[in-house]
Amino acid sequence: MPAWQTFWPARLLAPCLLGRPSGPPACLHQACLADLLARLPACLADLLACPHRACLADHLACPPARTCLADLLARPPACTGPATFQPACLPAVPGLLFCPGLATFPVFLASRGHVDASTQWDQDLLCQMAGPIAPDDPWLLRHARERYLEPPSKEPYNLELLNGKNSSMGYNIYRISAISWLYLDTTIRHLFKDEPPGFFVEAGALDGEYISNSLQLELEKGWKGLLVEVDEEMYARLRKKNRKAWTSSACLATKPYPHQATLVKFVNHEALTKDVDSLTMRGYNALTDAKDLKERMGHGFPTYQTSQCLPLQTLLLSINATNVTMISLDVEEMERDVLSSFYDSKVLVTVDVWIVEHRHPEVELLQADRPDFDFIYWFLSKGYSLYTMGLHTPIDYIFIRNDSGIHTRAFAARPPEYTINLDDYLPRRIS
Template sequence: MLVKRNYKFFQVCLNSFMVLMIIVLLKVLFDSTEEQGKSALQNEPQKPGKIKEEMKARLKREEETEYDEEDAKPVVKPQSNKVVAKPKQPEPTKAPEKPVVVVTEPPAKPIEKITQEKPKEVATTSKPLSKREEEILRKQKVLNETGKSMEGLDQYDPKLVQFTRDAILISPEPATPNDTTSKLLTDMNKEPSAQQIATQIIHHLKKRKNGFIVECGAWDGVSLSNSIGLEIFYNWTSLLIEAAPSGLRNILKVRNRAWIAPACLSTKPVANMAQFQDNSYAGKIQGPAGNSTDKSMVNVLCIPFMTFMQALNRTSVDYFSLDVEGNEMDILPLIDFHKIKIDVMTIENQFQKGRLEKMLEIMHKNNFTLHTATHIDFIFINNRVTLP
């Protein structure tokens, strides 16, 4: 019985202790929660809306408050929309400034003048023209300005002879180590057939040196040339007559030892303007000068053969090559064989009916004999020449 009563007492104490512990734990938990809430409230950032309201209120208070400059006390401004302007303070008087001396510089050189002077600088540094190039430019200018005025002058007219000497004939340059001889030899080796006629001529003339040749129809000065071999190997002087602009450009480059005439031989005993067809090596006179839509046609001044001889002061020709694509029989009768001595002539073979008979008649009359007839040329040799 006593044990049972003690057990109940012990149970009651245990339950009371449990209740007390629960109360203590709840109180501790409540206190910690309260502390966390306070710290959270203290650390919580202010909301943007609240900050804006506080800033507006602060700015409003500053606008309504004005400080007196003397005792630095705030003065409340009256409620009004008008803006009170502060009185302007008098500006301090400035000392008179010293006069400034302005130094004027000379005006800069205009850009236009500088650009105009640039070509002069280039001209001084560019390669100077050779004497022959200067001569070509000078004579081309004279020919263009006064060439047409020579039309109709007789082949012996001193005015025409002087004009031919001054405006047409381009003199050779003296031989130099840098001349075009090596290039010419190379070009000749490419076309050995071009030297067949020259080989026969030099054979008939017993390898004559320092001779003079007239080649009319010189084309480009190299291709099918009858004069180039004699000029290089036997020191002959050449007169190359060619009216085709395309051929003349090459002649002026490579035949610096020759006389050059950028004209055609006249088919009349007077100077005349003619229409010339620039057709490669087959260029020829097509008729009187005129306007043509054909781009290969050019108007050129034609000079008689005897005028050229007088302009060069020649009374003899060792070899005359006449190749003018069909006009040979118009030129041949105009040669005065009594005034000019010709040893050998080659005349192009055109295989025209009656052409050879007329040619033989003129040549026999002037003491020439037909020595060789090839598929290209007839070779005539003067009877006074002693053959090897």
């Protein structure tokens, strides 16, 4: 790992998450690290007054950390440019340098007179101008895992489906009335009935149970996975379900790098007084970039939530998930952007099956949908085949990767009712 990634990550990562670009600072020599290291003893003394001193103290209790600092003080590097700053001992204590409490250490040093504040500002600007942070940046992966991912629950399930109470009847009514969910539930069961346990991602997971496309795979087949839900209230409910999957409250980035976005959430009287209506209303939530946001405004009172967005590949790589069996993507009009951000960067994660809710861009909210051939051809260009699509509103598309193990088996056993003849949906010519 280059020295700049080892020494500077805490300072660089915060602006990167906001969507501002970052990169290796060509300005290391401008900061004159030799001068900084020469003043390090005084800095460490002042650090005793810093509220984050316990973090540093934990590492100083480790003999290798003390040896590392002593080595740095004994031979400060010459201030001749970034190539000369390669102290071998720095990678030995990455926890010391990445401690969240030390993210503000440069600002603290500036306040104590050890680093010139204007020089620090120039450094940050030059470093950010180098370009966006990559989805697989090692410090970003670590930050995502520590701040935006929670591990699978070890507690017993807390599901309405399993509690057997009469109060759950209203909640579970979707299991016989939600046509699009019934279609997908049946299709997923058929598609994976003879497949070994895999790994799923469900983006737009709501409370982790209501109209979930992944719950049956987890409960009945022992799949592992990742549930993504950006709505803070829904995410709190999701955690209480005790799903045996990773969870994240980050929104999926619509760009191939981290950024922030505003989520518009809608509530009305029924949503505030009835649990099921509250879950239904969440289906109108959307980011401010959604093209049909004005149409959604008529379905409730809007509230706003600022959210951190991370590339889907970042979340997956953070938990070492490089092979995903199924991704269910329901992100309310942002699916094209999320998909583009996934494939516009270096693809480091393979996905066998995509299940994507998508409405034709010319069809308004709640109007009868029609197939989007541009969307289908885009997926075909990425090496996928259209397995089937649910002809409800909006349409659910199911694509299978051509060189995946499931492709041949799935198409060989595809029921006739799942076969799609796209010619049937092409505009008819008038003779």
